Amino acid sequence: MEGLLDDVLRAVLSRIGGYDCAVSEFARVSGSVLPHRCFRRIVPELDHGSRAVGGMPVRVQLLGSDPAAMADNAAQLALLAPAAVDLNFGCPAPTVNRxxxxxxxxxxxxxxxxxARAVRAALPSDMMLTAKMRLGVVDKGRALECAQALTAGGASELVVHARTKVEGYRPPAHWEWVGRIADVVSVPVVANGEVWTAADWARCRAVSGATDVMLGRGAVSDPFLARRIRLDQDDDAGVRAAEWALLAPLIAEFRDRVVVKVAAHHAPGRIKQWLNMLRRRYEQAETLFMQIRPLKTLAEIDRVLVSRGILGEPAQHAA
Incomplete structure (x- = not known):
């Protein structure tokens, strides 16, 4: 999820737990071979065994259309020992698609x-190659053919975002198509799209027949979702309150990591971005977001976070 679920947020989600693995933002492949520093900038976890802070494996995603260039970059990436290499055929962004x-x-x-065939050939035999796809561009007429093409090329797992490109992120997600794809390929197929709650997760699995589900925006809005699913825990007010108490110090960690990663004048936007997503599931985040929404500087936001008990004193968290 470009510009949102980067290593900063992966660190927070990994600490919370419940996730089997994560997939990085894409590395854009054109005609040249990217140097190691480019892969490390996108996925700093590569310097730590390709694992996030809490131990969650991180797969590295490549995006491009030239088989030879993709293969060359996959070979370069493989030298850094990623947990797996993933191919992006799911991004609907107009700039990317153009x-x-x-x-x-x-x-x-x-x-x-x-x-897929070129990348598979460029990777060590024991390094996993996966791919993410949607159901098509305008319609779903070639979804099965695309899935078969990727697996025949060497992808050993598919994640299927159950919408077409033109459908973007508009509900509903067509989970039944995940099952149709699983029927025609011999590799695991993971369902993705429009899973915001444990009830959505259960319906997605029932409709798609998939064992595994990838969480995207649902995980950003509800960081405890995967853990709650694993614990078969009810989503009630008491659970929410307990989760917010655990989330508050993680918001502070997120703030600190953002300040290290981006220029100070960009930090307020990143903090607001995540709180804006969190308010979908936490009323405390709604209150906090509305309080910091008009603020322009990190110092102003820090004062609010200190007053809410999320940050320590300003001297301990200098801008």
Whole structure:
């Protein structure tokens, strides 16, 4: 999730737990081979065994349309020992699609096969290759063909975002198509799309027949969702209050990591961005977001966070 679920937020989610693995933002592949520093900038976890702070494995995602360039970059990436390499055929962003990346390639299953085959050949035999796809560009007519092309090319797991490119993130997600895809390929198929709650997760699994589900925006809005699912825990007011008490110091950690990663004048936007997502599930986040929304500087936001008991005294958290 470009610009949102980066290593900063992965660290927080990994600490909370419940997740089997994470997939990084994409590394954009064009004609050149990216140096190691580019992969490390996107996925600093590569310097720590390809694991986030809490131990969660992080797969590294590549996006591009040239099989040879993708293979060359996969070989370069493999030297850094990622947990796995993932291919992005799911991004619906117009800027990405205009440059022949992401979901727009789903009109070309032959090209998907060439990319997967080239990347698979460039990787060590024991390094996992996975791929994420949508159901198509405009319609779902070639979804099965695309899935078969990717697995025939060497992808050993597929994540299927159960919408087309043009559907973007508009509900509903067509989970039944995940099951149709699973019926025609011989690798595990993971369902993705429109899973915000444990009830959504259960319905998604029932409709799709998938064992595994990938959480995206649902995990950002509800960081305890995966853990709650694992514990088969009710989603009631008492649980929410207990979760917020645990989340408050993690918001402070998020703030501190953001300040290290981005320029100070960009930090307020990142903090507001996550709180804006959190308010979908936590009323405390709604109150906090509305309080900091008009503020322009990190110092102003810090004063609010200190007053709410989320940060220590300002001297301990200098801008």
């Amino acid at each position: 440059h022949r990346g992401g979901a727009v390639l789903l009109d070309e299953p032959e090209l998907l096969h060439e990319i």
